[in-house]
Amino acid sequence: MHHGIKKLLLLGAGQAHLQVLARLARHHPGNLDVILLTPFAHHTGQGCLPGFMTGQHTADEGRVALEPLVRAASARWLQGRCTGLDVASRQVQVAATGGAQGVPATLGYDLLSIDTGTVPDRAWLDAEMPGANHHALHLSPMEAFVALWPQVMALAQQQAVSVAVVGAEADGIELVFAAEQGIREHGLPGARFTLITGGDEVGTDLPPGVRQRVLRQLRRRGITVLREACVGMSEGQVHLGNGARLACDVPLLAMGVRTPTWLPASGLALNESGQVSTGPTLQSTSHPQVFATGSVAARVDGAPGDMHAGAALAHNLLAAHEGTAPRALPPSRPRMALLACGTGHAIASWGPLTLAGGWVWGWKDRIDRGFLEQHRVTRR
Ligand SMILES: Cc1cc2nc3c(=O)[nH]c(=O)nc-3n(C[C@H](O)[C@H](O)[C@H](O)COP(=O)(O)OP(=O)(O)OC[C@H]3O[C@@H](n4cnc5c(N)ncnc54)[C@H](O)[C@@H]3O)c2cc1C
Missing domain, CATH: 3.50.50.60 (FAD/NAD(P)-binding domain)
Known part of the structure; x- marks a missing residue:
């Protein structure tokens, strides 16, 4: 049973959407049409920025090309940005970027997932x-x-x-x-x-x-x-x-x-910071066919935003498509935080505990590069 849901629109190529695409590369339901709308051809790994700035690696080594991943996921990439959203009519307004041709001015959806991050105010x-x-x-x-x-x-x-x-x-x-x-x-x-x-x-x-x-x-x-x-x-x-x-x-x-300027008029429930209010399944509290994660969203139960929620997001998008129960993310778990002081030194913290040194940097670097490596599709 698929309840007639056919079009999944992914807005933005943050970490969570990379994980959704990776999941679709492993299992893509035949009757699900997936579009990724995002302005740039790459996902740039925030964790790799220090390595790039210090000349430890190139820009390409710190990012993932989207097109091969999108192709592996049997999805389509439209190069553009969302400029408007109307959840009542389930329509997104689109502006092409990077000189892309043939990008439609509006896109409809049955399921929408927002991972667009914040924009300069x-x-x-x-x-x-x-x-x-x-x-x-x-x-x-x-x-x-x-x-x-x-x-x-x-x-x-x-x-x-x-x-x-x-x-x-x-x-x-x-x-x-x-x-x-x-x-x-x-x-x-x-x-x-x-x-x-x-x-x-x-x-x-x-x-x-x-x-x-x-x-x-x-x-x-x-x-x-x-x-x-x-x-x-x-x-x-x-x-x-x-x-x-x-x-x-x-x-x-x-x-x-700030959060995107097109959110306030969208009809979605937002919190006082303008973020999309979601429940623990990452669904909008006002429109369950809309999912949101990363810094554009906030859970109403107060659990901190989690840009690592991609696996749960992928599961719940497919569950919504298949009409099965979504999975709730746990309310709040202490998470290891890693802060780079350039390359060669980093600080790790878990609750009140902290550790620092060259080995923490090595560990952080392996995690950040490993994430990008996992999503880099070199041959298809
Ligand atoms: C050097 C550095 C260090 C940081 N350290 C920390 C830290 O220690 N702790 C912490 O919590 N945060 C930290 N941050 C912030 C953190 O990286 C961001 O909050 C996080 O990357 C947000 O992830 P996201 O998935 O929400 O969005 P992003 O990773 O920003 O992804 C958003 C995606 O949406 C696309 N997009 C944007 N607008 C549109 C649109 N209108 N339509 C379609 N697509 C769109 C973008 O091109 C991009 O692909 C750091 C950031 C940097 C740069």
């Missing part, structure tokens, strides 16, 4: 940090960051650069360590690095033990921490909340993101 940045949209290199989308990073390295080989990372949560911390190491190893000596926290302590979301280790590493690596807000940017300068101006050749932004 350009309007907020214009209001709160004038000049940042123009002068800073944003970490999101990562594909654009990866494409532009070689220009930063080229500049660092011509002059001793001053780099400022704005945003001091896990992504900003990993970014400043990777930038420092990459430029120290491959750029001209004398480069300066600053981490701007916004006024808070570094890593407010991190367990205290991890934060202490991060602060120690920042000191050891000579990275200045400014516990100030960034309130604007101009050519060669970052403007701080205390009125000071920091000379800066390379401002990097690791904050100022």
Whole structure:
């Protein structure tokens, strides 16, 4: 029994959707038409960004080409982005990207799965940090960051650069360590690095033990921490909340993101942060034929967002297709968190326990590269 469900539309190529495609490559029901709509030809592994920035590996080694995986899953890839969603009519509006031809302006679905992550909040940045949209290199989308990073390295080989990372949560911390190491190893000596926290302590979301280790590493690596807000940017300068101006050749932004602008009008139930509200089966609380995971979604039971929920998502999408019971993810489990301080040193935490060192980096690197390797289809 398939209850007439025929079209599965996957929005975005985050980790979870890679796992859905891998599952479909093993078992694809004959009467299920699967489309992946996503703007870039690759999934870029966030965990591999430090390795790329420090020159340990190439951009291609840190990402997975989508087309072979999509083909192996007997699905279709449409290169474009979702620009609108109407859950009442089950329609998605589409804008082609990368010069793709023949991409329809709308797509219908029976089952929809959203894994589009967050996007830069350009309007907020214009209001709160004038000049940042123009002068800073944003970490999101990562594909654009990866494409532009070689220009930063080229500049660092011509002059001793001053780099400022704005945003001091896990992504900003990993970014400043990777930038420092990459430029120290491959750029001209004398480069300066600053981490701007916004006024808070570094890593407010991190367990205290991890934060202490991060602060120690920042000191050891000579990275200045400014516990100030960034309130604007101009050519060669970052403007701080205390009125000071920091000379800066390379401002990097690791904050100022939001959920997609097309979500509020979609008709889906959202939480106060604008994320899709889901239950433990990753189904929307308002529209059970819509699934969502990753940073675009949040579970109403308060369990933290889990970008590793791909196996459960794949199971539940097929269950919805086949009319069988979905599987609920457990409410909240302590999860091992791994934070890279460049390549060669990482911090692991599990609840209040922390460990750090070169071997933690090796372990993290094996996990991150292993995930990409598992989803890399080389021959078909
Ligand atoms: C260096 C770094 C370190 C980080 N460290 C941590 C950490 O320690 N802990 C932590 O919790 N988080 C961390 N993060 C953040 C974490 O990586 C992201 O929250 C996570 O990648 C989000 O995964 P996702 O599946 O939601 O979306 P993504 O991995 O961003 O995937 C989204 C996909 O959707 C596509 N897409 C976007 N818009 C559209 C659209 N309109 N239509 C169709 N497709 C679209 C994108 O191209 C992409 O393929 C870090 C990020 C970076 C860069």
